[in-house]
Amino acid sequence: MASETDIANVALRLVGGTRITSLTQGTPNANAVQDLYSTIRDELMEFPWNFATKRIELAKSTTSPGFGYDNAFALPSDWVFTISVHDNDESVGTIEFRHEQVGAQNVIATDVDSVFLVYTYKEHDPNIMTPAFRKALSSALARDLSITVANSNVLEDQLGKRATKDLARAKSLDAMGSFPEPRPRGSWANSRNRSGSGYAN
DSSP states (O other): OOOOHHHHHHHHHHHOOOOOOOOTTTSHHHHHHHHHHHHHHHHHHHHHOOOEEEEEEOOBHHHHHHHHSEEEOOTTTTTEEEEEEEETTTOOOOOOOEEHHHHHHEEEESSSOOOOOEEOOOOOOTTSOOOHHHHHHHHHHHHHHHHHHHHHOOOOOOOOHHHHHHHHHHHHHTTSOOOOOOOBBGGGGTTTOOBBOOOOO
C-alpha cells in the first residue's frame, strides 16, 4: 500500500534528507514536506488523468452570470481540470462556455440548459494514483525541497529536469489508457475570444 509518507521519503532521499514516519510528526523535514505536498500534488492533477476522471451532470445555479451567457452551473468542490463539457449525457458534441466566478461559486457559464461535465478531480489517495504519477510527484516534491532541506541551487536545477521528465512520462503512459476526449470550446486560452477550442484550466 502506497502512502503520502512513502512519496515524501522518496523525495527526501533524492535531496539527502532524513526519512520521516509521518507528514505531521513535527520534525523540520516533515514540516517542510507538509508545507509543500498538497500544493504540488494539486498542481500536478491539472491534466486529464484517467485515474482521476469523473462524469457528472451539473446543477444550474440560481444566480446568472449577469450578461453574455444565460446560465451558470456550479463546478464540483473537487474539480481541478475540465476535460470536456456537453449538453447531453452521451458526450456528443461540445458547447460554448467559460469558467467564471459567480457570487462565491466557480461556475461554467453557458447558454445551454443542461451541462454534463467530464473533469479531473483532486485525488488524494496515493493508491489510486498510478506508479508513474507517484514518481512524478516525488520528483516535483524533491525539486522544491532541494533548497529547504539541502540548500542547493545546483540540486534544484538537476531535480527540476528530473521532475519535468518524470511528469512527461506519467502523462504519456496515462494517455495510452484511453481514446482522447474532444476538446471543449471556450477555455482560459480563449478567454478573449468566444470561439475556438482547447482544454480549460
